[in-house]
Amino acid sequence: MSYFEAFALALIQGLTEFLPVSSSAHLILPSQLFGWQDQGLAFDVAVHVGTLAAVIIYFRKEVVTLLSAWWASIFKSEHNKESKLAWMIALATVPAALFGLLMKDVIEIYLRSMWVIATTTIIFGLLLWWVDRKAKQTEDEYQTGWKKALFIGIAQALAIIPGTSRSGATITAALYLGFTREAAARFSFLMSIPIITLAGSYLSLKLVMGSEPVHVGFLVVGIITSFLSAYLCIHLFLKIITKMGMTPFVIYRLLLGFGLLILLSTQ
Known part of the structure; x- marks a missing residue:
């Protein structure tokens, strides 16, 4: 891997991790x-x-705020809307964690192909478009109960399939349940914290137990580039959906998916 590839891959990861366009798909494509x-x-x-x-x-x-409230709910029996939201985020993480452990090898072997990416990119793009058009948008993330949390959590679990998009799946599920676009995005972003932490910890454990050489320069480029691009992406995404909804991302998914199908059909 060159420094250019490290920069490009980190930029792709940062820009697509929190957008409803599938970071895993974009990292497979290069x-x-x-x-x-x-x-x-x-x-x-x-x-x-x-x-x-x-x-x-x-x-x-x-x-x-959420961590403080969660801690207080355990050790001081103090319960409020913040502690409830913290517990719902934790509950929503369970399906993805279990599905990831049980199905990761199957996904890696059978579903990391451009045909799968193209198909899921189109299907889940159309689903996001339909749900966004029909969404009632009357609730915020603090109104999440255990059934809704599990529903969004199952949607997050399905996103292990390349091309689905973790944020796309969770935002689609939240919109379907009546969340506003902003609330759906915030809940999705907050849900990403425990699941990214678990994924990173799993990869770190594999790294420590293995013998893979570490190139410090590539790691520095990866951390800095992914951090800056992801931070900017979150900021811009929240502004875009307030004014334009999910339409720009649906259009992008459809163009990408059909473009891949055309490319594959010519090979």
Whole structure:
């Protein structure tokens, strides 16, 4: 891997991690289209650290409030809307964590192909468009009950399939349940913190137990680039959906999906 590839992959990770366009799909595409080598575990850990830092720092006030309320609910039996939201985020993380552990190898072997990416990109793009048009948009994230949390959590679990998009799946599910666009996005972003932490921890453990060489320069580029691009992406995304809804991202998904199908059909 070159420094250019490290920068490009980290930029892709940062820009797509929180958009409803599938970061996993975009990270697979360079190797499929340009023959780039796999970036390796160490680099995967680096970009996870960058995007995790971005979402935590951007939502630092909410994170501190939710953690404090969650802690108080356990040790002081103090319950409020913040502690409830914290528990619902934790509950919503369970399906993805279990599905990831049980199905990761199957996904890696059978579903990391451009045909799968193209198909899921189109299907879930159309689903996002339909739900966004029909959404009631009457509730915020603090009105999330355990049934809604599990529903969104199952949607997040399905996003392990390349091309689906974790944020796309969770935002679609939240809109379907009546969340406003802003509330759906915030809940999705907050949900990303525990799941990215778990994924990063798993990759870090594999890295420590393995013997893969570590290139410090690539890691620094990966962390800084993914952090800056992810932070900017979150900020712009929240502004875009307020004014334009999900339409720009639906159009992008359809163009990408059909473009891939055309490319595949010519090979």
